[in-house]
Amino acid sequence: MHVGTGAAADVPVVALDAMGGDRAPAEIVAGALAAVEQLDVEVLLAGPPEVLARHLPGGEPPPRIRLLPASEVVAMDDEPAGAIRAKKDSSLVRCAEAVRDGHAQAMVGAGNTGATMAAALLRMGRIRGVQRPAIAVPVPVPGGDRRSLLLDVGATVDPEPEWLVQWALLGREFAKIRLGIAEPTVGLLSNGEEAGKGDDLRKRASALLGETKGFVGNVEGRDLLRATTDVVVTDGFTGNVALKTLEGALLGLSGLVFSVVDEPGAEWAASAEALKLRLLGAAAPLLPDNTGGAILLGVNGICVISHGSSSAAAIVNAVRVARESVTAGTVARLAEAVAGAG
Amino acid sequence: MHVGTGAAADVPVVALDAMGGDRAPAEIVAGALAAVEQLDVEVLLAGPPEVLARHLPGGEPPPRIRLLPASEVVAMDDEPAGAIRAKKDSSLVRCAEAVRDGHAQAMVGAGNTGATMAAALLRMGRIRGVQRPAIAVPVPVPGGDRRSLLLDVGATVDPEPEWLVQWALLGREFAKIRLGIAEPTVGLLSNGEEAGKGDDLRKRASALLGETKGFVGNVEGRDLLRATTDVVVTDGFTGNVALKTLEGALLGLSGLVFSVVDEPGAEWAASAEALKLRLLGAAAPLLPDNTGGAILLGVNGICVISHGSSSAAAIVNAVRVARESVTAGTVARLAEAVAGAG
Numbered sequence: 221m222h223v224g225t226g227a228a229a230d231v232p233v234v235a236l237d238a239m240g241g242d243r244a245p246a247e248i249v250a251g252a253l254a255a256v257e258q259l260d261v262e263v264l265l266a267g268p269p270e271v272l273a274r275h276l277p278g279g280e281p282p283p284r285i286r287l288l289p290a291s292e293v294v295a296m297d298d299e300p301a302g303a304i305r306a307k308k309d310s311s312l313v314r315c316a317e318a319v320r321d322g323h324a325q326a327m328v329g330a331g332n333t334g335a336t337m338a339a340a341l342l343r344m345g346r347i348r349g350v351q352r353p354a355i356a357v358p359v360p361v362p363g364g365d366r367r368s369l370l371l372d373v374g375a376t377v378d379p380e381p382e383w384l385v386q387w388a389l390l391g392r393e394f395a396k397i398r399l400g401i402a403e404p405t406v407g408l409l410s411n412g413e414e415a416g417k418g419d420d421l422r423k424r425a426s427a428l429l430g431e432t433k434g435f436v437g438n439v440e441g442r443d444l445l446r447a448t449t450d451v452v453v454t455d456g457f458t459g460n461v462a463l464k465t466l467e468g469a470l471l472g473l474s475g476l477v478f479s480v481v482d483e484p485g486a487e488w489a490a491s492a493e494a495l496k497l498r499l500l501g502a503a504a505p506l507l508p509d510n511t512g513g514a515i516l517l518g519v520n521g522i523c524v525i526s527h528g529s530s531s532a533a534a535i536v537n538a539v540r541v542a543r544e545s546v547t548a549g550t551v552a553r554l555a556e557a558v559a560g561a562g
Numbered sequence: 563m564h565v566g567t568g569a570a571a572d573v574p575v576v577a578l579d580a581m582g583g584d585r586a587p588a589e590i591v592a593g594a595l596a597a598v599e600q601l602d603v604e605v606l607l608a609g610p611p612e613v614l615a616r617h618l619p620g621g622e623p624p625p626r627i628r629l630l631p632a633s634e635v636v637a638m639d640d641e642p643a644g645a646i647r648a649k650k651d652s653s654l655v656r657c658a659e660a661v662r663d664g665h666a667q668a669m670v671g672a673g674n675t676g677a678t679m680a681a682a683l684l685r686m687g688r689i690r691g692v693q694r695p696a697i698a699v700p701v702p703v704p705g706g707d708r709r710s711l712l713l714d715v716g717a718t719v720d721p722e723p724e725w726l727v728q729w730a731l732l733g734r735e736f737a738k739i740r741l742g743i744a745e746p747t748v749g750l751l752s753n754g755e756e757a758g759k760g761d762d763l764r765k766r767a768s769a770l771l772g773e774t775k776g777f778v779g780n781v782e783g784r785d786l787l788r789a790t791t792d793v794v795v796t797d798g799f800t801g802n803v804a805l806k807t808l809e810g811a812l813l814g815l816s817g818l819v820f821s822v823v824d825e826p827g828a829e830w831a832a833s834a835e836a837l838k839l840r841l842l843g844a845a846a847p848l849l850p851d852n853t854g855g856a857i858l859l860g861v862n863g864i865c866v867i868s869h870g871s872s873s874a875a876a877i878v879n880a881v882r883v884a885r886e887s888v889t890a891g892t893v894a895r896l897a898e899a900v901a902g903a904g
Contacts, residue, residue, distance in 0.1 A: 297756070362818035374753055377761035411716055411802035414639070419719035419799040441806030445814035457761040458800055460753035464783030465804050469811030472787035476704040477819050480837075480844050488837050491830035495822075502822050 231262050231284075232546040234539050235315035235324035238267035239293040240331020242529045248330060249275035251535020256284040258536060261543045264288045264324050266311035288323075290314040296528065300334030304342055312336060316343035319521040326522035326542035328513070330530040337375055340516050340523035347551065349558045352376040353518035354387040354456065355525060356394060357463060360505050361447045368447040369395045369404075372456040373463045373514065379455045381424035384408070386558060388432050390517040391451040393557040397548045398515075398541070399450060406432060407439030407449035409458060414438070421455060429453075432561070441465075470506055474499075513538040515545065517554060522546055573604050573626075574888040576881050577657040577666035580609035581635040582673020584871045590672060591617035593877020598626040600878060603885045606630045606666050608653035630665075632656040638870065642676030646684055654678060658685035661863040668864035668884035670855070672872040679717055682858050682865035689893065691900045694718040695860035696729040696798065697867060698736060699805060702847050703789045710789040711737045711746075714798040715805045715856065721797050723766035726750070728900060730774045732859040733793040735899040739890045740857075740883070741792060748774060749781030749791035751800060756780070763797060771795075774903075783807075812848055816841075851876040854883040859896060864888055 236252055238245045245267055252263045253276075265272060265281065266288035273279040281287055292310040294303045304313060312331060316339040318324040329336040333355075341353060354372035361367065371391045376383065388406045395404035408426055410418040417438055418426060429435045439448055444462060454462070477499065481492050488495065504510055513526040513534070522545045526538040578594055580587045587609055594605045595618075607614055607623065608630040615621040623629055634652040636645045646655060657669040658681040671678040675697075683695060696714035703709065713733045718725065730748045737746035750768055752760040759780055760768060771777045781790055783804060796804070819841065823834050830837065846852055855868040855876070864887045868880040 299758075362814040363821055377753060409803060411719060411799050411806075416641075419797070422799070440810075441803040441808075442810030442813070444807055445810045454803075455761070457753050457764070458803055461751060461783040461796075461800055461804055462807050464753075465786055465807045466783075466811055468782075468784030468787045469808055470815065471784070472704040473812065473815045476844055477841065479705055480840050483840070486833075486837075486840070488830045488833035491828075491833070494829045498822050498825070498828070499819065502818055 231260055232326065232543045233262045233264060233324040234542045235264040235266060235288060235318040235327040236535070236539065237311045237315050237327070237329040237331055238265050238272055239311040240329045240336070241526070242296070243531065244330065245271060246275055247530065247532045248535055250532035251530070251539070252285055253282065254532055255536045255539040256282065259540055259543055261539060262286070263539065264318055266290050266314045288314050288318060294332050294335045296332050298332055298335055300332060300338040303332070303335045304338045312339050313343065316340050320344050325546040326524065328524045328526060328535070328538045328542050330526035330528060330535065330538070333374060333525055336523065336525050337516055340519045340521065344519045344521040344523070347518055347520050347555045347558060350386055350390070350518040351383050352379060353516050354390065355514045356391055356517050357514040358398065358511055359444055359447070359466065360511060361445060362506060363502065364447070366447040367399055368444070368450055368452055369399060370444065370452045370454070370459055370463065371517065372454065373459040374456045375516065377455060377457040379421070381421060381428055384425040384453050384455070385428045385432060387517070388429060388435065388451065388453045389557045389561050390554050391453060392434050393554050394515065394517055394550065395450045397545065397550055397553065401450050404434055404450035405436050406434045406451040406453060407436055407443065409452050409454035409462065410438040410440065412438065413440060467508070474503060509534040510537060512541040515541065520551060522550060573602055574668065574885045575604045575606060575666040576884045577606040577608060577630060577660040577669040578877070578881065579653045579657050579669070579671040579673055580607050580614055581653040582671045582678070583868070584638070585873065586673065587613060588617055589872065589874045590877055592874035593872070593881070594627055595624065596874055597878045597881040598624065601882055601885055603881060604628070605881065606660055608632050608656045630656050630660060636674050636677045638674050640674055640677055642674060642680040645674070645677045646680045654681050655685065658682050662686050667888040668866065670866045670868060670877070670880045670884050672868040672870060672877065672880070675716060675867055678865065678867050679858055682861045682863065686861045686863040686865070689860055689862050689897045689900060692728055692732070692860040693725050694721060695858050696732065697856045698733055698859050699856040700740065700853055701786055701789070701808065702853060703787060704848060705844065706789070708789040709741055710786070710792055710794055711741060712786065712794045712796070712801055712805065713859065714796065715801040716798045717858065719797060719799040721763070723763060723770055726767040726795050726797070727770045727774060729859070730771060730777065730793065730795045731899045731903050732896050733795060734776050735896050736857065736859055736892065737792045739887065739892055739895065743792050746776055746792035747778050748776045748793040748795060749778055749785065751794050751796035751804065752780035752782065754780065755782060809850070816845060852879060855880040857883065857887065862893060864892060
């Protein structure tokens, strides 16, 4: 990582795709404005300048925000690889190129996840020795302050068993940085705790993972919200289903609880508003807006993927994670973790 | 199905493994006693007679319960196929044989799921044309009265795409019976709603499912608790992870809600007990004890699998499902559904 001589050069620069996400560009630009207020960071804001200007106070970027002009936009439903090939002047591709070319040390996107991944992979390349990247996401324990890191949640749906071993190494190293755990434990998501459980992929991966530091064996779906291990490794298909199942459960069950709290004429009716506020506060750490987003591990740069419905607050959290990943020297540490095991 | 000439012969007979489950035999026997009180059913209670006698009033089975003597017990952690081979006089194997030999029309077990499946498969055989069985479980919508039927949740972890098509047919026919839906819709659990999404298995299955009646395309993990389709088809590995993720989320989030309700000195403290009772009532339909258990579809008989920690109430619900599956002529209807599509 380049470290300049002046103070300004030491401030991490994060390239932010202003056009990605269901609420782009308004919420993304608002997030950028808040991020440079709250964090010691510079933001390269990528998008069509005339569009961005409409969302900036006075039509001009404030200090520590610079515009990264891009004439095209990758849509949420664009086919990922095709979009990256076709839209070379898109805000998303320009963000990945800014990291590749050293104008930024990290990128953040809340748009098309597949395209964000493809842009990062194609423009930054992979860390030496890594076969395929994986998306890692922190899963918070309800009511607790622990979290586990689940990967892959969607980058690579048909992995070889060896790739799961690399993801265990990457996830373990990143858990040290992101979760602040000295020696993270690693579990393999399976359909039973016993060593023999699993489909063909799990059985082959389990045999290989035996030699991975911190590996403790199989974990089950019900362990995901309990953080029985610090890292949970799985293929991108299963991880995506599990993560979205958790999201759906949070939504469905909170709806049920609120309908009970709101029952007309209930004994607790006078306290219903206070109770709802308190419940929302208790559930806040579980909401995607507050988890800081996912990270693409295995590419040769920092790429933070915020969820599609990101608010300005979600963007601030994602920029914070990107910034902290830069200052921790994450890419070099991940490269070392993979090289050391090879 | 044999139908006798007297009224007694028309009462469905359910073989119940009294020795299977974390709370066996006490809760299972209690469940049998309650079942024959509440339902128009006979129970063949399988286990060592001297053990069962200790849990029966006066040491004798009451009317409509008969003992099915068995000297061995399959343990929760026994290797499934090996246990069935080795323990030929186990209560579990005797239940499956009772169905095979026509002494019962259905079996219910709350023990080792793999062994229950193996016993049913090896003793009853498969429905003609079915390649592999699948375990189907109803997933309730929180606060709603709808449910979806998820399969497979653990019988077959490495299916061929063609088997998923058979499970769609079996699941759809069983949803008509169990959920009372005239024309059930079917979704394929995947990592995105778009048709192109999925791993290799999903892409191949999706192409084949196009011709299956009721198939509407991909669904995601977050759809599981919303019943966006009546039937959700997946492989046994992913289904098991998703189901246990749901269970873990229910447990983790209810713990969080109760800790808020129980906060000392809270504005709602005086109503905390009433509120908790009401919340428990609202969540009751979601608890495994109350869903009636899973069913093994594709074997040539009715095999209901109740969860490992089944209470007496769970056993009554499982016996009810077994009984209703018998009276609906489920096996014949499933056979017809598969044959009709072949």
